[in-house]
Amino acid sequence: MTRWQPDAQGRLQQAALTLFDERGFDNTTVADIAAQAGLTKRTFFRHFADKREVLFSGSAQLVELFVSAVAAAPKSAAPLDAVAAALSAGSEMFEERREFASRRQRIIVANPELQERELIKLSSLAAAVATALHDRGFEDPAAILAAEAGIAVFRVSFERWVDPTNRRTLDEIIHESLAELRAVTST
Amino acid sequence: MTRWQPDAQGRLQQAALTLFDERGFDNTTVADIAAQAGLTKRTFFRHFADKREVLFSGSAQLVELFVSAVAAAPKSAAPLDAVAAALSAGSEMFEERREFASRRQRIIVANPELQERELIKLSSLAAAVATALHDRGFEDPAAILAAEAGIAVFRVSFERWVDPTNRRTLDEIIHESLAELRAVTST
DNA sequence: CGGATGATGTCACTTGGTGTCATGGAGCCT
């Protein structure tokens, strides 16, 4: 007889996603989430630093994916090409979880506090990519700008991809957006 | 005999800036700020939506400045050139308040919650610029990407400008960074 | 067998944020 049900963290995430979806982020208390998962408020905060974080714990994985994709790009790749490789790697990951991704996105778009958290996660993602570019020998203003521009492309593309009327692949949209970026910055 | 001291909002901002600087954002309660300004906690929240917002009330002005600069750019200007004009307008504004800007920046950099707020303000600034570009006839993926890239340039430049070892003008740094962006995206 | 471990529960507390009603000087109308 085990003392606790397994995967408390996963149960909390599941409960949070469900409740945020049903009633909205603001109308869901941490106590509600914990109760739904058969736990207490205090335990929630042992697994997640704050109420919002329950939706963002996967972001560390994304950072890892992007960083290793940048590191794995061919020696000759220009900064933006290395970033493009990372974005493609990311697109695969999301394509496999489209249902979850768009559900989560709907919740985030509906709440400014969650958008703030999303932005700071993307910002640290960009910083990690910039560091990875730096490791490839690109100097600092260039590395940061390539990373930031790349993440901007990713964000814009992601938004178009989750749109219900969209029928295209995330990767397709990303490459189109990258081309747009290049067009718009080359005068 | 007036019933209240004038400019409650300004007194609250001044008190907040001082206290955040002295003790840090986390070690300052809203009640502290209000007391320092000779007011109550309840009144603080009548002037600012939350504790962080006391540092960001000027951002609406910045949006206006950027948007009108984009609108005022020459007819023939490419998207990124119109954005560049906006960034230059912004640089003037900050150059006039360098002392305040760098003090405020130090406070923000020291606190993740404040960085989140900063990011969402920059994000809405980018959105406003994108709309202004749209009004000039540029279509949507291009308009958004030019705006996002431009704001990224602004952020990177601002960080370098407030660095105590820096001796250059914000406008100089911005133009250098714009050139870097163009170099890095033109393969 | 017994003690250490570690995830969870309990409880009390601080602080951010809000709803509601009271207060009283300033300004306006007659």
Place this chain on the structure above:
DNA sequence: AGGCTCCATGACACCAAGTGACATCATCCG
């Protein structure tokens, strides 16, 4: 002048997010 309304502020009670401290008890390990 007298009185009336306006409105920025105060007072008070309340909820929810987070945190610190200590208790509990199945499992694991020697």
